[in-house]
Amino acid sequence: DVVMTQSPLSLPVTLGQPASISCRSSQSLVHRDGNTYLNWFQQRPGQSPRRLIYKVSNRDSGVPDRFSGSGSGTDFTLEISRVEAEDVGVYYCMQGTQWPWTFGQGTNLEIK
């Protein structure tokens, strides 16, 4: 199985400041169809997960533009340009290139 490793696992951030989460996969996430199926999810406390980013850098509908995704191959990053209170929660990267699809351990973003 493809192992997804996130860092940091805990991320205290001051309101209005940027935040960055790294995600590394144990093998390349380039699919045979040419796409790279790396998604990012947000899970607010007590809520279901919500997809923020798909195929590395595409924001889902309704996702604020302060969220951005980048990377290639095995190294990926989720960046929040200015953290707001509503961004508190756990963030997961996920690979959908090889079944079983797998998630990272999760990064807990909290406000300092």
Added chain:
Amino acid sequence: EVQLVESGGGLVQPGGSLRLSCAASGLTFSDYWMTWGRQAPGKGLEWVANIKHDGTEKYYVDSVKGRFTISRDNAKNSLFLQMNSLGAGDTAVYYCTIGRGYNWGQGTLVTVSS
């Protein structure tokens, strides 16, 4: 608006069975792969099984192979997960999602305990 509503969870004894359902609306259900994921209490996310648009391809995570069966009824916009031989490790909130995690339901809690 796309909506996914799971049902069928509950308390079951070890070795027992449950059938989960997911009712989909706001999309052309038969156009999409559908996936079940789960989250054990206080833990991370795990994919369980997925199924092709027409039901002809199905994939399972190793830990549920031979015990769980995913199916769908495109005429009723519904997704199912038949879970047999349940163990404590299957205790989790089970979520229905579209494809690789586009849209999630509210989840249904399955508790395996004597």
